[in-house]
Amino acid sequence: MVNAQLLSLVPIAILLAGNSRTEGAGEAQPVKKRRYIQAVAFGDSLTWSMRAPYGERYADHIEAELAERLGPDICVDVAACGAGGNTAREALPRVQRDLIDYAPDLVILNLGANDSGREKKEVFERSYRAILERLRTETDALVVCETIPVLDEEWHLYRDRGFARKAGGLNRYLEAFSHSFIRRVAKEHSSLVHDRFSIYHDALREAPSLRSRLIRRDGVHLTEEGNAYFAKTLADLVRDRVLERQRREPANSEEWLGRAEKNATLQRVLAASSSGPALRAALLKNEHVVRLELQQARSHARRAACSNAPDLRTTAARIEALAAAFMATQRMLNPATANAGAGSRKWALERLQGLSDVPGGLRQLLE
Template sequence: MLRVLSIFGLALLLALPARAGCPASPTPAFALPATGAAVAEGRPLTIIAFGSSSTEGFAASGPAATYPARLQARLREALPGRAITVINRGRGGEDVSEMLPRLGRDVIAAAPTLVIWQVGANAVLRRLPPAAYEAGVGAGLERLRAAGIETLLMDSQESPRLRAMPEDQRRFEAITARLAAAHRVPLFARGALMRLWESQGVPNSAVIGSDGLHHTDLGYDCVAAALADGIAAAVRPVLPAGNVAQAARPG
């Protein structure tokens, strides 16, 4: 699963057994009041992972190694005793224009507590007009808001194929961040997080596979770990007092 690691990167990974090989990183700051309320009230937590191949899990060793499956496992560890389901609604190769037609049937119809919408990489690779991307994602966010569904945006991975188009990559990252701010939804800045991992000595080739675009099993798990940390941190302040210690971050 792992590609060749630098000596420093390997030492860093081995020094972090609590993260099962994932590099240390700051806990994302997500504002998720509706998800927190569901957890506090003891309601089942249903998360839909919506997106393209990074969500579907292209190049993962199996369904259990995709980021949605790993997110479900990590959230169940972080929030024991709660009914948590993560549904994978990723479809490889899609850009926002292809995601929007299935937003109703694949996402809104299921009435999830939270949607994690991964978007942007195919817009870069296909050189989608930035205005069309911005309008499409904005329209999707408005539909989710109107349906009363809390949403978290995830931007593109840091990978060789996207690095080959640096201006487009940064342009679409900036648009995604602007959309998150304008629509008041949290942003999981995956690209920035992966650049941080690399600065800590973890090679991009450890978390991106030989196709230069999709995650390795380690990459999917580390994305899930960071997301789970952020979601758990967002809901813990509203947990009943007796459950706070129990819901401490998994070791």
């Protein structure tokens, strides 16, 4: 049983309190239960940040910026639920697992870049509305709708497409296809708009060098500096609204821990983790699904770790650390850039610091 396996790996000395970890010998002592914010970044490859190492993804920077603004008494988790290439229509089937099941307080919705080149406008709008409607009826989350910073007129592969020329350029097309709609539908749903397109172009007029610093040469994806830049503008936008809505303690910690322990993908990965080759295969088969389901296990465990029950916190901390390390190891094994691989390895090792009896296969892959 996975519960027995997980519990057998729990080190008595390690505790997790939201975004911080305390290590040391001796018996775990009760601590104050901390309040909790669950955010989900849901979207496409801009949300996924596949070219960045763990620790420098868009979601990582959002989490750090929110934690700084909200203070040490609030646990913050930002689940990175982006899927490369997704249109709104393709993202819609993921809504239950990658949004609703988190019971989120904050949702950051980024879709439209892929739609602009592959979908009809009415299909994009219908699918985007359907996502917002499910969030409205099945959660009480504060929703932030994001625009895309840019489809660079010189760098992006769509630059010579007929639809771009007809519209007078890629960014005019983007405005007509998705951005005007996103601003309008966000207002209809009383959602916030993180207008990265306007933020970027306003800043670019003052500092043209931002182009190469924030945007990769593919003309759409963000650099690590770009992830950090827009995470700051997002955190500034939502801070007060999040504090207004932030009202709950992490109730039902046992339930969230149970969800993490029963996560089927975590079970499969743990079962393979005694062997490096077996673990590699488990992480890379159906890679995107594995990543998203491990993300869910990690976030559920982090929520449970806000409990003031020492044994529960310790167990949840163990699961959170292993799920995080498995995710980062997956990126290390199949990196989009050299920096993504090396940085993710470093991040995985940091997550495992202080844990005893790290699975042998995981140690092998990280050596």
